[in-house]
Amino acid sequence: MGDPQEWNRTWITAPVMSGDRGDTSNVTDTPDAPDFSGLLETLAPQFGERFSTADADRTRHATDVSHHGPSPPQAVCWPVTTREVVTIVDACRQHRVPLVPFGTGTAVEGGVVAVTGGLCLDTSRMDRIVAVHPRDMDATVQAGVTREQLNRHLAELSSAVFFPVDPGADASLGGMAATSASGTNAVRYGTMRDRVLSVEAVMADGSVVRTAGRARKTVAGYDLTALLVGSEGTLGVITEVTLRLAAVPRAISSAVCGFETIEAAVEAVIDCLVAGIPLARMELLDEVQIEAVNRYSGLDNALQPTVFFEFHGSDSAVVEQSEAVGRITTGHGGTDFRWATDEAERNRLWQARHDGYYATLGLREGSTGYVTDVCVPVTALAEAIARTRHELIGCSVPSPIFGHVGDGNFHVVFPIRPGDAAELAEVQAISDRIAEHALDLGGTTTGEHGIGLGKRHLLEREHGAGVEVMRSIKQALDPLGILNPGKVL
Ligand SMILES: Cc1cc2nc3c(=O)[nH]c(=O)nc-3n(C[C@H](O)[C@H](O)[C@H](O)COP(=O)(O)OP(=O)(O)OC[C@H]3O[C@@H](n4cnc5c(N)ncnc54)[C@H](O)[C@@H]3O)c2cc1C
Numbered sequence: 001m002g003d004p005q006e007w008n009r010t011w012i013t014a015p016v017m018s019g020d021r022g023d024t025s026n027v028t029d030t031p032d033a034p035d036f037s038g039l040l041e042t043l044a045p046q047f048g049e050r051f052s053t054a055d056a057d058r059t060r061h062a063t064d065v066s067h068h069g070p071s072p073p074q075a076v077c078w079p080v081t082t083r084e085v086v087t088i089v090d091a092c093r094q095h096r097v098p099l100v101p102f103g104t105g106t107a108v109e110g111g112v113v114a115v116t117g118g119l120c121l122d123t124s125r126m127d128r129i130v131a132v133h134p135r136d137m138d139a140t141v142q143a144g145v146t147r148e149q150l151n152r153h154l155a156e157l158s159s160a161v162f163f164p165v166d167p168g169a170d171a172s173l174g175g176m177a178a179t180s181a182s183g184t185n186a187v188r189y190g191t192m193r194d195r196v197l198s199v200e201a202v203m204a205d206g207s208v209v210r211t212a213g214r215a216r217k218t219v220a221g222y223d224l225t226a227l228l229v230g231s232e233g234t235l236g237v238i239t240e241v242t243l244r245l246a247a248v249p250r251a252i253s254s255a256v257c258g259f260e261t262i263e264a265a266v267e268a269v270i271d272c273l274v275a276g277i278p279l280a281r282m283e284l285l286d287e288v289q290i291e292a293v294n295r296y297s298g299l300d301n302a303l304q305p306t307v308f309f310e311f312h313g314s315d316s317a318v319v320e321q322s323e324a325v326g327r328i329t330t331g332h333g334g335t336d337f338r339w340a341t342d343e344a345e346r347n348r349l350w351q352a353r354h355d356g357y358y359a360t361l362g363l364r365e366g367s368t369g370y371v372t373d374v375c376v377p378v379t380a381l382a383e384a385i386a387r388t389r390h391e392l393i394g395c396s397v398p399s400p401i402f403g404h405v406g407d408g409n410f411h412v413v414f415p416i417r418p419g420d421a422a423e424l425a426e427v428q429a430i431s432d433r434i435a436e437h438a439l440d441l442g443g444t445t446t447g448e449h450g451i452g453l454g455k456r457h458l459l460e461r462e463h464g465a466g467v468e469v470m471r472s473i474k475q476a477l478d479p480l481g482i483l484n485p486g487k488v489l
Helices: 007-013 037-050 055-060 082-095 147-156 173-179 224-228 262-274 287-297 315-331 343-354 356-361 378-392 421-440 456-463 466-477
Strands: 075-077 099-102 119-122 129-133 138-142 196-203 208-210 236-244 251-258 279-285 306-313 335-340 368-371 401-404 409-416
Touching: 037 075, 037 082, 055 075, 082 099, 082 119, 082 196, 082 236, 099 173, 099 236, 129 147, 138 147, 147 173, 173 236, 196 224, 208 236, 251 315, 251 343, 262 279, 262 306, 262 315, 262 378, 279 287, 279 343, 287 343, 287 356, 287 401, 306 315, 306 343, 315 335, 335 343, 343 356, 356 368, 356 409, 368 421, 378 401, 378 409, 378 421, 409 421, 421 456, 456 466
Parallel strands: 075 119, 099 119
Antiparallel strands: 129 138, 138 236, 196 208, 196 236, 251 306, 251 335, 279 306, 279 401, 368 409, 401 409
């Protein structure tokens, strides 16, 4: 196939282009917006300054970081307690007004876009850490607490525990539960599905449900935690989350290694996994992404597919793990293997990975990210990436690839010009074909970002008759369809 990404590099030196994010200064209701007067009369006096119809607030809540929308809610409300969430849900049900939960708006599939207007319920003031049990290694937080806030709190307590799921953005834990987020260290610590012990949620009928206690395991009845985690605000408003914490590693080391080909990089990764090396992070950047970050962050990484590793453990364990990975990568033709335990040096090694998303947007000034998110069994990863690279030949938008390679999850980030319908149609068609390949290889259309608005048309292809079961669940739990309508199904 030669080098299908070769043409893509021409983008790196092309002049940056400008675009706009879409004009949201004159906020207008969507044509489908419901009559809002009853809800306004009910909630505005109760919530005072925590209820807003101001254009700036509506605009701020009209979309997430994706290309979806913007479509503003008719008002935004900031509850602080579960009781207040019940009041809001009851009012929305009574007045038949859609309700869109909002965490920090960092998601990438348009889940917070108010496609049919309605009320946005912003959880950012539900920011109380309810309880921490360091010796049980769990914590309960209100939905609006962000992961960094929780980790700062745990560090201040001098507890030897931290919350490991890291989606890159400082997202709310309620939003992370709602999207079942994961990120760079899922290969060791799992995803939100693995880390959420229970949630408290307000259901569409106004009832408050706590899905489980703090026990590490339970088989008591249907698994409502699993149902609500990843439900993207369509089945209930999550008000509290109880999380499994992890022990702070005594030592951390990081390593970086370049490879001739993506195939060699993936084979090395598989050998590391099969060898039982407890890797904490394992991230792949293709050469286009490497060139983008070199340019964006002034780095000089060799222009080749590169894997970033991180090891957690005791002082001796991280050295042992780094050396073992060094031997495996050498066996696959890995070059320029560098590793470090010193924090500053580690950060320097990982900077290229951390800057990846913004480096891609930096390729085109004013662009917004269109992100694909397929995940396949790890042994199918090389094939999935090869097919993806083939699909990218001739694409008119730069298209670097990076991925959480230890999980078989990878992304193409297209920095598209907002408002350019032809460009959007082009990357959407490519994205659909990449998703088809992933499904053919036994994978999924979304490993971590969710269905939101952007992947609904793929759900049937992925789940077949299972989609009808999902519709029945939605119908049973939210018969009036007030919770985040237009998403997932
Ligand atoms: C630079 C960058 C890197 C990222 N990397 C990753 C990554 O590696 N892995 C990953 O998984 N994600 C990643 N993301 C995406 C994003 O951070 C996650 O999807 C995150 O979980 C969203 O949380 P949020 O609080 O911003 O939710 P929002 O964007 O506010 O909402 C997301 C969805 O959840 C619903 N929701 C929010 N709060 C609640 C609630 N309390 N109850 C019910 N529903 C709710 C919303 O209605 C919406 O459907 C990245 C984002 C950025 C900007």
